[in-house]
Amino acid sequence: MALENDSELKEFIRKAALLNAVGHGGKAQTGAMIGKILGEKQELRSRVKELSSVINSVVSEVNSLSLAKQKVIVEKNWPETQKRLKVEEKRLPPLTNADKYPTVVTRFSPNPDCVLHLGSARAILLSHEYARLYNGKFILRFEDTDPKIKRPSLKFYDSIRKDLKWLGAKVDEEYIQSDRLPIYYEYTEKLITDGNAYVCECIPEEFRKQTTAKQPCPCRELPPTEQLEKWNTMLNGGYKEGQAVVRVKTELENPNPAVRDWPALRVIDTKKYPHPRVGSKYVVWPLYNLAAGLDDHLMSMTHIIRGKEHYTNMVRQKYMYSYLGWTYPEAIHYGRLKIIGAFLSKSKIVQGIKEGTYTGYDDPRLGTFAALRKRGITPEAIKKMIIDVGIKSNDVTLSWETLFSYNRKILDASSNRYFFVPQPIELKVLQTPRIFLAKLPLHPDKPERGVRVFTVTPEGEEETVSLWISRKDAEAMESEKIFRLMELFNVRIESKSDDSVTAKFFSESYEDVRKIRVQLIQWIPKGTELPSQVVMPDSSVTEGFAEADCKKLKPDAIIQFERFGFVRVNEVDQKLVAYYAHK
Ligand SMILES: [Zn+2]
Numbered sequence: 001m002a003l004e005n006d007s008e009l010k011e012f013i014r015k016a017a018l019l020n021a022v023g024h025g026g027k028a029q030t031g032a033m034i035g036k037i038l039g040e041k042q043e044l045r046s047r048v049k050e051l052s053s054v055i056n057s058v059v060s061e062v063n064s065l066s067l068a069k070q071k072v073i074v075e076k077n078w079p080e081t082q083k084r085l086k087v088e089e090k091r092l093p094p095l096t097n098a099d100k101y102p103t104v105v106t107r108f109s110p111n112p113d114c115v116l117h118l119g120s121a122r123a124i125l126l127s128h129e130y131a132r133l134y135n136g137k138f139i140l141r142f143e144d145t146d147p148k149i150k151r152p153s154l155k156f157y158d159s160i161r162k163d164l165k166w167l168g169a170k171v172d173e174e175y176i177q178s179d180r181l182p183i184y185y186e187y188t189e190k191l192i193t194d195g196n197a198y199v200c201e202c203i204p205e206e207f208r209k210q211t212t213a214k215q216p217c218p219c220r221e222l223p224p225t226e227q228l229e230k231w232n233t234m235l236n237g238g239y240k241e242g243q244a245v246v247r248v249k250t251e252l253e254n255p256n257p258a259v260r261d262w263p264a265l266r267v268i269d270t271k272k273y274p275h276p277r278v279g280s281k282y283v284v285w286p287l288y289n290l291a292a293g294l295d296d297h298l299m300s301m302t303h304i305i306r307g308k309e310h311y312t313n314m315v316r317q318k319y320m321y322s323y324l325g326w327t328y329p330e331a332i333h334y335g336r337l338k339i340i341g342a343f344l345s346k347s348k349i350v351q352g353i354k355e356g357t358y359t360g361y362d363d364p365r366l367g368t369f370a371a372l373r374k375r376g377i378t379p380e381a382i383k384k385m386i387i388d389v390g391i392k393s394n395d396v397t398l399s400w401e402t403l404f405s406y407n408r409k410i411l412d413a414s415s416n417r418y419f420f421v422p423q424p425i426e427l428k429v430l431q432t433p434r435i436f437l438a439k440l441p442l443h444p445d446k447p448e449r450g451v452r453v454f455t456v457t458p459e460g461e462e463e464t465v466s467l468w469i470s471r472k473d474a475e476a477m478e479s480e481k482i483f484r485l486m487e488l489f490n491v492r493i494e495s496k497s498d499d500s501v502t503a504k505f506f507s508e509s510y511e512d513v514r515k516i517r518v519q520l521i522q523w524i525p526k527g528t529e530l531p532s533q534v535v536m537p538d539s540s541v542t543e544g545f546a547e548a549d550c551k552k553l554k555p556d557a558i559i560q561f562e563r564f565g566f567v568r569v570n571e572v573d574q575k576l577v578a579y580y581a582h583k
Contacts, residue, residue, distance in 0.1 A: 003050045004057075013037060013055055017062040018074050019081055026067030028059045079135065092387060095130050096330050101302040104136030108169070109143050109292065112156035114346040116163045118367040118382070118403075122337050125386045127305045128169035139299055140164065140171040143292065144178045145285050147275040148268050152178075154276050159361070163369040167379045175299065177291050178277045184286045185235065187294050187324070188246055188265060192227045196323040197264060199230035200247045201239075211260040214252045220261070234267060237283050241269050248290070250319045262316045264290035293317035301329045308333035308393055335395040337386075342367035342400065364537050364579060375537070376558040376568030376581035381407035404582040411558055411566045411581070416442040416449065419486075419522040420532060420561035422544035423471035426500040427523065429491050432458035432465045433505060438488045452549045456488065456525055466526035468545050473521045474501050482506055484513055485523045486562070522562050524548075532576040534567055546576050 003009060016036060021028040033055055038044060044051050062070065074081065098104055106127035110116060116124075131138035140161070144152035157176075164171060191197035200207060200219045210217045234244050246265040254260050264287055270280040292313070296304060304314075314331050321328045344367050352358045362370035372382070385406045389396050417440070436456040442449040458465050467485065477483065477493045483503075484490045490513045491503035507513070529545035536542055546561070550572065553559065557569045558581070567578035 003047060003054050010054065010058065013058045015078065017059050018070055021062050021070050022074050026070060027063050030055055030059050092129060092133065092390060095134065095303055096332065098134050104131060104134035105139065105300050105302045106131045106305060107139040107141050107301055109141040110160055111143050111150050112152040112160055113150045114156060114350055115159050115361045115368045115370055117344050117369065118339055118342060119344040121382050121386050122334060123306055124164060124167060124169050125383050126391060129387065130303060137172045138169065140174045141295060142176045144176060145291050147270055148273040152276055166369060166373060168383065178275055181282050184291055184294060189231065191248060191323060192231055193224050194323060195224050197246055197248045198227045199234060199244050201244050211252065212257055216252060234284050239267050241267050243267065248320050256312060258312060259315050262289060263287055289313055289316045293320050296329055297326045303330045303332065305332045308335055332391055333393060334391050335393050337389065338395065338397045339367060340397060340399045359539065364535055364539050374568065375579045376566055377403065377407050378410050380410050407581065415558050415560045415566060417560050417562050418550055419524055419547040420544055420564050421468045421470045421522060421524050422542050422564065424468040424545050425471050425474040426526065427467045427469045428500060428502045429465040429505055430462045431505045432463050436488060440487050452547065454525055467523040468526055468529055469521055469523050477501055482513055482516065482518050484510060484518045484520045486520045530576055535579045537580055550576050
């Protein structure tokens with residue numbers, strides 16, 4: 001039978017091609033596949049020629065599909081191959097005990113009291129990435145149960161959703177803790193009924209004195225029936241703020257005094273501090289360990305990936321888990337990720353905005369995702385950096401430059417090039433022999449993207465060409481010195497004043513001046529310029545002119561201004577406004 005009519009073989013090749021394509025960014029490699037297929041189907045060795053023609057046709061069909069489509073087909077037909085493939089692709093270490101659970105479930109659980117910043121990237125991206133690697137579930141849980149001190153604000157729920165979307169973290173389920181108070185009450189009642197929690201009326205100092213001495217406070221020993229009465233009094237508003245807390249019992253001998261009989265719920269005067277979502281409906285609010293601890297089990301969390309500062313919280317919560325007969329999820333505690341020079345403290349960000357020090361949550365001086373997005377830092381770069389750092393329990397310190405170098409690799413390949421002349425000064429080139437047409441590629445490695453075309457026409461008796469160059473370049477110009485205007489021609493400086501430089505045409509070819517190592521500078525023909533502003537990382541503004549082709553750019557385009565840096569276009573109209581990313 002001719003191989004091309006052998007449907008079983010074709011299906012076999014199709015599977016190999018799809019797997020190979022998914023492993024190679026969407027393009028299957030024919031050569032590697034021939035070897036693999038011959039290895040498995042030795043009877044075809046005498047028919048290599050026929051086989052490669054079948055492979056070629058299948059590969060070209062597979063390669064015409066998008067990577068996303070290829071992934072869908074593979075996941076649908078051969079899901080078992082995916083776990084392994086993806087783990088190899090991303091280089092994250094396998095998740096502890098992933099095989100123990102039918103579905104891996106992870107979560108990110110922010111308090112919506114501020115926008116998110118780079119400090120959250122690790123929790124978000126690792127949790128999300130592992131959920132995807134194991135075809136699991138990624139949960140977003142808003143932990144908004146402190147209407148008083150860490151008060152949530154409605155706008156931050158949305159900004160957090162937006163940031164996750166931007167980072168590529170797809171949320172499978174979303175929960176909001178302020179919707180779940182009846183659930184927390186129900187379990188608290190159970191804990192109290194079973195004698196595992198109690199209402200404590202002690203003033204904090206007294207309580208601390210007792211527990212430091214490993215002694216029970218007087219409230220602890222009362223029978224559950226009395227505890228339940230007090231609990232109901234709490235719920236009905238019978239206690240004021242600070243008059244009572246519910247505590248979960250632990251061993252009083254626990255070596256860490258901060259673990260002993262930890263506080264689980266407290267009273268908040270929501271008449272005075274209404275919750276932005278549920279107002280004054282509740283006066284008893286759960287603290288972190290009760291709400292997060294219950295939710296992790298109730299939401300079937302299998303893996304909690306979080307900073308090691310949460311280690312003690314796990315110790316606290318495990319008491320509650322044992323009372324309820326639950327098993328604690330796998331907990332992975334990573335070290336702190338510090339970015340040198342980044343403003344990552346929530347309270348300082350909020351305060352700075354209130355006081356007007358920062359222009360907003362996207363002020364370029366901040367390390368918020370909103371600011372990074374505005375500057376043209378790509379989510380891909382953040383993700384790559386986080387995955388490269390991986391899960392380590394030691395602290396990791398990175399510099400901005402580390403993030404920029406990840407971003408640069410991405411932008412260098414994707415960004416088109418344009419001329420921008422900061423703080424422009426006029427350059428008059430005399431004795432220009434003819435009209436010059438300069439064609440510059442939009443991207444040096446991607447000729448298919450096309451070119452920008454500049455026409456430079458000499459005028460007047462002296463055959464003068466007028467161009468804009470940057471003040472910084474002008475400052476380096478001395479009489480007799482030769483410079484090359486990029487892709488145009490070489491000039492020799494004659495004289496200069498405060499606001500202009502006069503030069504003479506020297507020669508056309510770069511070869512003429514390459515040996516003397518002249519400086520290549522960017523330029524813009526006078527009269528074609530687009531007034532521009534670039535907001536710098538310190539929030540200062542650099543004024544200048546961009547080349548005319550920049551008028552065609554759309555907001556959000558990330559481009560490279562040659563010899564200046566990568567910028568993200570924020571608006572284009574009569575003027576271009578861009579934000580500076582990095583060199
Ligand atoms: Zn007490």
